[in-house]
Amino acid sequence: MEAYVQEKPVEALKPPVTSVGVIGWIRYNLFKGWFNSLLTIITIYCLWVIVPPLIRWAFIDSLWVSTGAECQQANGACWSIIPANIRFIIFGFFPYDQQWRPLVAMVLLIGLLFYSRNRNHWKKSLLYAWLIGLFVMGLLMKGGLFGLSPVESTKWGGLPLTLMLSVFGLTAAYPLGVVMALGRRSKMQAVKTLCILYIELIRGVPLISLLFMSSVVFPLFLPEGVTINNILRAQVAIILFTAAYIAEVVRGGLQAIPRGQYEAADSIGLSYYLTMRLVILPQALKIVIPPSVQQLISAFKDTSLVVIIALFDVLRTTQTVLSNPKWMGFSAEAYIFVALIYFLCCFFMSNYSRRLERELETGL
Amino acid sequence: MGTKTSEKTDNSLANDAIIEIIEIHKWFGDFHVLQGIDLTVRKKERIVICGPSGSGKSTLIRCINRLEEHQRGRIIVDGIELTDNIKNIEKVRTEVGMVFQHFNLFPHLTIVENLSLGPLWVRKVPKAEAEETAMFYLDKVHIAEQAQKYPGQLSGGQQQRVAIARSLCMNPKVMLFDEPTSALDPEMIKEVLDVMIELAQEGMTMIVVSHEMGFAKSVAHRVLFMDFGKIVEGNTPREFFENPQNDRTKLFLSQILH
Numbered sequence: 001m002e003a004y005v006q007e008k009p010v011e012a013l014k015p016p017v018t019s020v021g022v023i024g025w026i027r028y029n030l031f032k033g034w035f036n037s038l039l040t041i042i043t044i045y046c047l048w049v050i051v052p053p054l055i056r057w058a059f060i061d062s063l064w065v066s067t068g069a070e071c072q073q074a075n076g077a078c079w080s081i082i083p084a085n086i087r088f089i090i091f092g093f094f095p096y097d098q099q100w101r102p103l104v105a106m107v108l109l110i111g112l113l114f115y116s117r118n119r120n121h122w123k124k125s126l127l128y129a130w131l132i133g134l135f136v137m138g139l140l141m142k143g144g145l146f147g148l149s150p151v152e153s154t155k156w157g158g159l160p161l162t163l164m165l166s167v168f169g170l171t172a173a174y175p176l177g178v179v180m181a182l183g184r185r186s187k188m189q190a191v192k193t194l195c196i197l198y199i200e201l202i203r204g205v206p207l208i209s210l211l212f213m214s215s216v217v218f219p220l221f222l223p224e225g226v227t228i229n230n231i232l233r234a235q236v237a238i239i240l241f242t243a244a245y246i247a248e249v250v251r252g253g254l255q256a257i258p259r260g261q262y263e264a265a266d267s268i269g270l271s272y273y274l275t276m277r278l279v280i281l282p283q284a285l286k287i288v289i290p291p292s293v294q295q296l297i298s299a300f301k302d303t304s305l306v307v308i309i310a311l312f313d314v315l316r317t318t319q320t321v322l323s324n325p326k327w328m329g330f331s332a333e334a335y336i337f338v339a340l341i342y343f344l345c346c347f348f349m350s351n352y353s354r355r356l357e358r359e360l361e362t363g364l
Numbered sequence: 365m366g367t368k369t370s371e372k373t374d375n376s377l378a379n380d381a382i383i384e385i386i387e388i389h390k391w392f393g394d395f396h397v398l399q400g401i402d403l404t405v406r407k408k409e410r411i412v413i414c415g416p417s418g419s420g421k422s423t424l425i426r427c428i429n430r431l432e433e434h435q436r437g438r439i440i441v442d443g444i445e446l447t448d449n450i451k452n453i454e455k456v457r458t459e460v461g462m463v464f465q466h467f468n469l470f471p472h473l474t475i476v477e478n479l480s481l482g483p484l485w486v487r488k489v490p491k492a493e494a495e496e497t498a499m500f501y502l503d504k505v506h507i508a509e510q511a512q513k514y515p516g517q518l519s520g521g522q523q524q525r526v527a528i529a530r531s532l533c534m535n536p537k538v539m540l541f542d543e544p545t546s547a548l549d550p551e552m553i554k555e556v557l558d559v560m561i562e563l564a565q566e567g568m569t570m571i572v573v574s575h576e577m578g579f580a581k582s583v584a585h586r587v588l589f590m591d592f593g594k595i596v597e598g599n600t601p602r603e604f605f606e607n608p609q610n611d612r613t614k615l616f617l618s619q620i621l622h
Contacts, residue, residue, distance in 0.1 A: 264468035
């Protein structure tokens with residue numbers, strides 16, 4: 001082989017015109033080969049058939065403020081069902097003149113959630129803010145103090161109920177799931193067996209049956225005269241159910257941490273508790289952000305199953321509106337509205353999880 | 365048992381030993397990894413252990429801070445016998461630093477956080493003081509300018525130097541090195557060895573599992589050769605390299621010193 005030494009630096013060349021810019025993009029992404037071109041044409045045709053009528057129904061022929069009778073005459077969507085019934089959809093059977101109370105409670109909750117988004121705010125003062133916030137929310141919902149008239153929890157419903165079941169359900173389920181995951185990997189046989197039993201039993205049953213058990217079977221074991229609030233029982237069922245799933249997700253993360261990390265922590269004399277808290281869990285929980293959020297989103301939507309034990313969450317209040325003869329036949333509009341609420345919450349969660357992932361990225 | 369231990373302690377302090385390993389055995393399943401090892405390490409002594417893979421050399425030094433459990437025999441480190449007592453184990457671990465083949469830095473923490481973790485949570489030193497100590501040792505391993513980076517942003521050689529500094533932050537009496545240069549690219553080995561040599565010059569007690577024979581020759585007081593779970597030969601580096609006695613030692617040396 002002949003010896004070779006590069007003497008001059010090689011000049012940089014620009015890519016050919018047809019592979020850059022708009023034309024390049026279209027050629028590459030939409031019309032690369034006959035099969036891709038065919039798919040593009042079919043897709044454009046389908047959009048042409050579906051989109052214009054949809055827009056006409058939803059926006060052009062639609063009614064936004066009207067009575068149910070007027071809606072029956074119209075061709076388009078009857079969005080009027082939402083503003084006409086919004087207070088029942090959102091607040092359910094909460095006394096009409098007191099509905100500002102759940103509204104303030106919800107605003108407080110959402111405000112606190114938004115403030116907690118930023119990790120720089122995670123200080124002790126935030127914890128106190130949450131404690132005070134929770135107390136105020138409870139007070140607003142239940143009343144009976146400071147001149148607020150008492151409201152039975154059987155009257156709670158709609159969006160406040162959905163938010164309550166999910167926010168408290170998920171925040172309680174997550175730490176419980178982490179503890180279960182650690183327990184399942186424990187060297188103490190009794191702890192390990194208990195955690196496996198718990199996880200496998202709960203995972204082996206559908207949420208619906210857990211909810212039924214909490215509302216029908218569980219009271220049978222209580223002594224005569226003792227009753228436990230229906231909402232609380234549903235809340236506990238949701239927590240226990242979600243925790244079992246979270247536990248398995250977190251266990252996956254724990255298994256992904258190399259043994260060297262445990263050994264390094266051991267070798268500087270950290271105890272088991274400190275090793276987990278400072279070294280293992282921060283890494284494991286970061287790895288499992290995507291599947292945990294998936295689990296939390298799915299649990300959030302599953303809260304709608306509480307209808308089967310006669311709780312009026314936001315989906316059930318919407319259905320109730322639809323059973324009113326004046327508004328019959330506009331289920332599409334009502335369900336789109338509820339779907340939008342669910343979507344916004346889920347989108348918020350997944351968006352936040354991606355932001356967390358970005359912030360916690362450290363390059364190894 | 366308790367009185368016996370304390371007698372031993374007094375003895376060991378008297379004859380200047382910091383680690384005493386008495387007739388230890390260990391099995392992985394049916395595999396007899398350590399087949400009766402006796403070793404006494406004196407204060408400020410530097411020992412290099414070499415031997416073919418699977419000879420038990422890593423397992424031996426991992427027993428010294430109880431990353432592995434020995435099943436028979438006794439190990440006494442700085443007057444504390446290693447038993448199931450978790451408090452004693454944690455105490456020994458704070459006195460014995462360890463550097464691993466694969467660095468094992470905590471990837472979610474910055475370099476300075478990696479270093480101050482131990483002092484902060486184990487020694488319960490105030491944060492400012494822990495960070496000051498961290499910067500002192502980072503400076504010592506010539507890497508202070510990287511303090512705010514994450515381990516993933518450093519080269520292998522730099523990571524290993526950080527790992528050494530992390531152990532030093534606990535102010536250990538003994539440092540164990542488990543093949544500290546085996547996972548490094550050739551051009552990075554020297555920077556790590558240089559740090560280890562500086563450490564040796566300051567009088568640190570060191571036990572190094574390594575095949576860096578140049579390091580062994582210039583730094584070690586004793587070189588041990590292990591094979592099939594036993595210490596086959598141990599001598600001063602000069603005698604060990606120039607005049608090996610055992611046939612297996614000769615064979616091993618001929619294989620690694622081309």
